[in-house]
Amino acid sequence: MLLLSILAESFTEAGEFLEGLKAIGAGLGYGLAAIGPGIGIGIVVGNAITAMARQPESAGMVRTTMFLGIAFTEALALIGFVVFILLLP
């Protein structure tokens, strides 16, 4: 809080400070939104590879399901990305 108040005094206008906070929020927001889907996609693809290695004859079906799983998991990261673009000053 001390740091923030020092920062706030160093700006001549409050609007500039708010713009900066918005940019920080946008960057942090996208980063935080990417954590969960990153882990999730890792789990999906890892298990799909295990399944394909165990049963290579079912690789086609597993691949289709894997892309579906990736698409659903990825949606959360993409919503974070959209918020990032919307918040950009």
Add this chain to the structure above:
Amino acid sequence: MDLLALEFPPVSHLFEWPDIFLDGTVFGINKTVLIYFGAVAATLGLFFGAGRRYKQSLVPAGMSNVAESGVDFIEDSVIMQTMGPDGLKYLPFLTTMFFFLFFSNITEVIPGIQFPANSRMAIPLLLALLVWVIYNVVGVRSQGFFGYLKNSLFPPGVPVALYIIVTPIELVSTFVVRPFSLAIRLWANMVAGHLLLVTFAVLTATLWESTYVGAALPFAMLVLMTGFEILVSALQAFIFTILTAVYIGGSMHPEH
């Protein structure tokens, strides 16, 4: 936006194009619309060209080879995996949608155009709303209005007490969120790809002006990312198509 003395164009410059024809009217035509016209022409040209070739000989070659393997791909790895043989009547719709989306995505990496038309929200949202209408109509037609509502709001195999939580979630996710997540998935992937390519291109240009050697690294990344974006263009068209097939299949054959 200035980043460390690097002139990065503002986001609106990358995605908003001025009208070329019919400026200022509702029917104003800009680069995005021209790319869509091109994608429609390419899709029509591919299939009509292939059809004309089949009149000469039934052995696939050239254009008819591409069209045939495309139709085979949609039939084998989209429809058969998600809807079964009943879904074969949606083959024309899904195939044309796949090729249209692919042609309007792939302009992202074609030199001279280098703009993915689907990074504007209009057509992805329109297609997603069309898919929403189709799967709801198919659901009502094959299960009846109340049967469709019952099967989609009260999924079988769930303990009765849990319906208090499950039913609102299903209501929101099936009827409200689905079309938007379908549209946003395509749109945001294309926006992200375009931003990525622009970032590395700007870096390369700036470093080339100051230090010739320094441009090597971002240029290598640019080449790598261009290859990656070709993959993403095809993959996003595929995912849009297969999710459409999953949604239609889900309202055709409810879980028991």
